[in-house]
Amino acid sequence: MLTMLAKQQLETVLKKALGEGGDFAEVFLERKSTNAITCEDNRIEKVVSGIELGAGIRVIVGDNTAYGYTNDLSEQGLIEVAEVVAKAAKGTQQDVTIELKKVQSPVTSTVKQYPEDVSIDEKVRLVEAANRAARNIDDRVKQVAVGYGDVVQDIWVANSLGTYVEDRRVRTRFVVNVVAAHEGLIQTGYEAVGGHVGFELFQEVSVEELARQAANRALLMLKAKPAPAGKMVVVMAGEAGGTMIHEACGHGLEADLVQKQLSVYAGKIGQKVASELVTVVDDATLPGKYGSLTFDDEGNPGQKTVLIENGILKDYMYDYLTAKKEGRASTGNGRRESYRDRPIPRMTNTFIAPGQSDPEDIIRSVEKGFFVKKMGGGQVNTTNGDFVFDVTEGYLIENGTVTEPVRGATLTGNGPEVLQMIDMVGNDHGFAIGTCGKDGQGVPVSDAQPTIRIPNLTVGGLLE
């Protein structure tokens, strides 16, 4: 339906946006269609469908950005916003010619089964199956919430450099939350799976298995003791996810924070910022991952960027504006939550590359320590590098063996210190998905890491 807006009309809007001057203008059109199914209390509670339609217009003059958005996607509606934005940008008037050319991405989407081609009944059946699987584990399972969600996001980006891009993103997500209770104690277990994929996700993933894992974690935590407190050797499993690397260095390598001197990694390109065992990559081109992109939200193709190679800082993640400030190309990391937001540098799929060690050997090397089997969310202060991440499944390590489960631990450390400290890196690799928040914008990402050993990290628990 949006293709009604011909390139010629977008050219007119862009010219209007630069009508009062400016270095760069861009129109971002979006149509997002979503479906969500929720099951709780042993029944299908909600089925919600939605359509969001809107356009964002941006004009850059020097370092300054003017931004506006609207739901009125007629040519007249867009011209009105373009005029408001042009006035706010206050550049110097000049003559512009814009000729839009369609750009193809070298990265191709691999979606096989579009959500609209699957009946709602089939989606409901999956949700019900997961609900049953979790409840059948044990009668201490008191509540199960299962959520299915699909999103089809069509975007059109046109800018005054002549770039014109059309892209369709399809994302599918499945979440299970289990509450278990016993003798007055309540604990929870959470599992989520998702990707830049369609319904074919469920050919690879068993939702019943996912539900059982969530239920088993909730039950395990019922018998877990409170986590200990203080500094200790920490081993993080490959399957634990990548929250640690996302927080400990990912955010600090986003070019906007670097340029504003808000990152401990600013000015350190070419320097050793991590142990030589550590290589960190952001890769939007991985097929089907939750953070994968054919194009970013500025019309640049998704790409693979090596950020840290064998401990040496190689590059940051850039969007158009931050790249322009340094006279270089964007790394395809310009992302936004929706047409309401201006793009900023964001991660896609970020990971520590696998190393050489056998994960079993890493655990065996620890006499007394903490084993992280699954991570939850995290947060970082990029200015001083301090970060935290939540452990949703943790154990003690005693004499080289993983022993009893512990609950309620957050691990806290300093990014640059921890990266230098990593002294063993496993040959395994595990991904986890999440929604990353920055400047009030949430975007889908995935993170991964191999099993790693950190000799000295603070575990936030309780003293006996």
Next chain:
Amino acid sequence: MEDYGILAKKLVEEATAKGAHQAEVYISKGKELTIEVSKGQVETLKNAEEHGLGIRVFVDQKMGYAYTSDFSPTALTTAVERAIANADKTFADSFNVLPKPVLDHRELDIYDPGIEKTSVDEKIQMALQIEKAAKEYDPRVKIIESCTYQDSQYQVTLASSEGIVTGYHGAYCGCFAYVVAEEEGDAQTGFGLQFELKIADLDPVKVGREAARKAVRMLGAKNINTQKAPVVFDPYVATNFLGVLAPALSAEAVQKGKSLFAGKLGTQVCSPLISIIDDGALPGAIMSAPFDGEGVKTGRTSLIEKGVLKSFLHNSYTAAKEGVTSTGNAVRSFKSTPEVGTTNFFIEAGSVSRDELLSGIDRGFYVTEVMGMHTANPISGDFSVGASGLWIENGKLTKAVRGVAIAGNLMSLFQQVDCVADDLTFFVGRGAPTIRIKEMTISGS
């Protein structure tokens, strides 16, 4: 508003004609302005308008929902039809009913025309004042991450098959700042924030100075040894902890077995010094509105009184299930069904000053920022968060502390509160005074 009232009513009629037994249409329209300045210049100026519509239907007491921000006639009809089709897949529930209209309509003072009247240039000046005040506070304030002025004007329209056709206008505005202080290679951040219903109440200079003060006092922060000690939460940190408690006070969580407070009505659940209130009609407060997301009158609900659990928050569904009246806590956007949520939610102020509260502590930890609060578990109550702040010695704030963690369970935390100060401060829709916890484990080096 009249136009949207007519549209909403028309869609309700379309839905009932197409098979919905009950229908409700919620329309929101908003206008947003954000001005971010840096180095004496406007860095980003965002000016936008948008609208959205959500339709909720009950067919044989089964609920269906759809929303759209495309208001073309075809898109609106599609939304109506999808909502009805979605209802077919959900569970029939006799408590699925729409509320009746509120008869005593009242006006709340929640729309300041001054926000619309103040020019963009004057608002840019306010943002610049924040930055100037932060820089002038101390030469060590070297980097301005952002100094922002923001306002929002909105209009809500609601119509239902039960005879509701109503709406209101509201507006709020705010200033916030994130700054960095630097000294000898050490860089620390600080923030300041203020949101108000009336633009005349904004004090950009105060916001800038507060951000600067918080950044500067964290310079030279160090880790401390793992130990047990009294801990004080400043109003911002106390508000963060209160936020984790919010879901447990919703009747929905109780009915689903997901609340720490289930089965505890009438019992002592917190220290007798703690009283927690939700007030959707609180004068001067950002989240006040004449009615909630499904048209029920808002008001004051005393949830915890002197430590005793008195009540839970309800929407029409949870209230019907329990045979009580909704507390007017159906919270929503056009994209969501009306769910139980908080409005203006706060811990009541105590009677001592902050300094008096601190004076009783020989050695303790004054927490001014927590990291990873979103990882706290509102169902089990377990939390473990990164913390930074100032060390207390002999009742006085001394050196800065960072990189430690504090952990525990929310229930025991609020039971261990042994002093509440008189400095209740709101951070948008939530607020708390400074509170003191008798003893906690601090995980450090």
